[in-house]
Amino acid sequence: MELGVYSFGDVQKDPVTGKLGSTAQATRNLLEAIQLADQVGLDYFGIGEHHTYEMPASAATVVLGAAASTTKNIKLGSAVTVLSTDDPVRVYQQFATLDALSNGRAEITAGRGSSTESFPLFGHSLNDYDELYAEKLDLLLKINESESITWSGKFRPALNEALIVPRPENGSLPIWLATGGNPHSSVRAGLLGLPISYAIIGGQASRFAPLADLYRRAAAQANIPEAQIKVSVASPGFVGDDAAQAKERFWTHWHAVMESLGKIRGFAPPPRHHYDKEASGGGALFVGAPEEIAERIVTLHKSIGHMRQFLQMDVGQLPQKEFLRSIELLGTRVKPLVDAELGAARS
């Protein structure tokens, strides 16, 4: 089982003054986190595209490129790339460049993304949501297949034997499809033979088991080779030395996020008992001491059969120091326990 981290590049709050840090500092902190994740033996780091002051990770490949030259083994990817509002040619060039610099460690995770700031920013209409995504995914996959591409669509100029370089170290880039639980996406990923990344951010995590089953069955129907079929899980999580303290600490930050999201999206933020339920047992929030988190990942593996799980830790302006400690514990304490149960990740 691969373990990893993902982040939207959140700014941090000074624990003493309560002042929000700068977006530039947050960007440097993000790089520091990736380097530590590599040092402690984690397998994957993903950056999720966002365009807000609180979450300024708008140019993931630049940060990942910097990380490429200062890390050795960790895979570097997006979580997610908001493909609908980007140019697949540009996305591909950037990740292929990252792949070259990291000696074949780059991955793309394409998704619709949970927020929509990029639509007005890049001049796209939300009314084209579905169509944009379908067209851009199609182009991205075609570019991955061959370096010279002839293509036409609705949302960008046609390409006529266009050369898209550099080419990936290993022939093609892993392109994951991210989904938040719409069953049609699992069918789509299965039929296309793409690895699938489930964002499980609330409720009971094992409810994704039938979706993973659906994904595998769709792939089998399309005669996709077994090796291409991969499931990963992205979920909120935080590892602390002490279980109670970790849960308390994460609650403060998670709740802050839910409150501000709730204001934007018009829902009531969940109360503490709701959090306590989801931050234990089969819940989607992987918050606690190392042993407990290892156990819960192994349990989820039994129902979903995922080969990678990566946690979003630095939510709601979590101080950098605690973010780093959580990464360290995931690598040095959780990972050996999970490996002992499930075997070390093979790449």
Added chain:
Amino acid sequence: MKAADVKTIGILGAGRVGTALARRAIAAGYDVKIATSRPPAEIGLLVEIMVPGARAETAEAVIAGSDVVVLALPLSKYRNLRPALFAGKIVVDAMNYWAPTDGVMSEFEGDRASSEIIQDYLTDALIVRSFNHMGYHEIEEEARAAGHPDRRALAVAGDDAQARRVVAAFIDHLGFDPVDAGELAASRSFVTGTPIFGASLDQAEMTRVLQGTYERAY
């Protein structure tokens, strides 16, 4: 249609809400038929695995063959529904308007609840709004037997009182306490951005909040 006669539930939409509601309805003993905008064969595998026991059919067949129809498709697609098929049907509207995913749709930008516009469009249907104010996975995770202290309440609004009663009985069977909010316009008090939206309330709390907002709004 009397509450006791409801045997078959037809669900339009096989996404998050549609499949969760369908599974819950099957667990509660109903027959379930599902349709999306695609031919039934294309969602066969999805329905077989996500909703064992349900049948994928065309939208026409689902609507004609069901006692209660649930709208669980994106609101942005409502104009693909054919009003003539819904004449006289009890229709549960579980949809919400949310511009960042639906795109801006001017008819939903005003003060009226989206269900009121859906009722205008499906003129001869008996629209009842409910389920829209809870997260899709809670339909299964929070269902409880009648009388359970943690049983969650669902608001029910619609212009036809008998249709409201039928839907209330359905909700009760699924494992929630229905709270009658009154006519469809009252659903304005449980759309996105209201204190009910996303909150887990019991029957007494729901009744109180509905009364409060009702008094304020009218």
